[in-house]
Amino acid sequence: MAVAERAWCVVIPHHPRGARIARQRLTTELHAAVHPTLLADAVAVLAELVGNAVRHASPLPGEVIRVAWRLRPAGSDAETDRDTVEVRVTDGGAIEQPRVRTIATDAVDGRGLSIVAALSDRWGVDRDGLGQSVWAELSGTFDHERRESP
Known part of the structure; x- marks a missing residue:
């Protein structure tokens, strides 16, 4: 059974509860x-990206952040035989370009993008005149017994 690509977009407050x-x-x-492992990794990456947007970037108009994700099931295109989840967090932008930082082992913060880089296949930053989007793609083997019909 082929499942089509699906996408979601949610607007959340530019606040830690977002x-x-x-x-x-x-x-x-x-x-x-x-698969639960892919979902757990996607949730962790999304939480890091939202946390970074709240901490380091300005909000979009309305004091919000736009969060989007897209599911490309295995076999939905010729490129992959694995499920792929892309998460994207769009904010009003920051003064500094988001980047992985080298930090001391006893530092209490600064590991967010290191976590994103470790859990994702790839990640990046897109900027336009309205702000910036930080995105990450994660993939994993599909658990066929968990799939439900759309």
């Missing part, structure tokens, strides 16, 4: 569609 809202929505939408 990360919880984003995690809950992502989990609700994808829990039956992807």
Whole structure:
């Protein structure tokens, strides 16, 4: 059974509670569609990206952040035989370009993008005149017994 690519977009507050809202929505939408390990990694990456947007970037108009994710099931295109989840967090931008930092082992923060880089296949930053989007792609083997019909 082929399942088509699906995408979601959620607007959340530019506030730490926004990360919880984003995690809950992502989990609700994808829990039956992807393997639990892939879902856990996608949730962790999304939480890091939202946390970074709240901490380091300005909000979009309305004091919000836009969070989006896309599911490309295995076999939905010729490029992959694995499920792929892309998460994207769009904010009003930051003064500094998001980057992985080298930090001391006893530092209490600064590991967010290192976590994103470790869990994702690839990640990046897109900028336009309205702000910036930080995105990450994760892939994993599909758990066929968990899939539900759309």
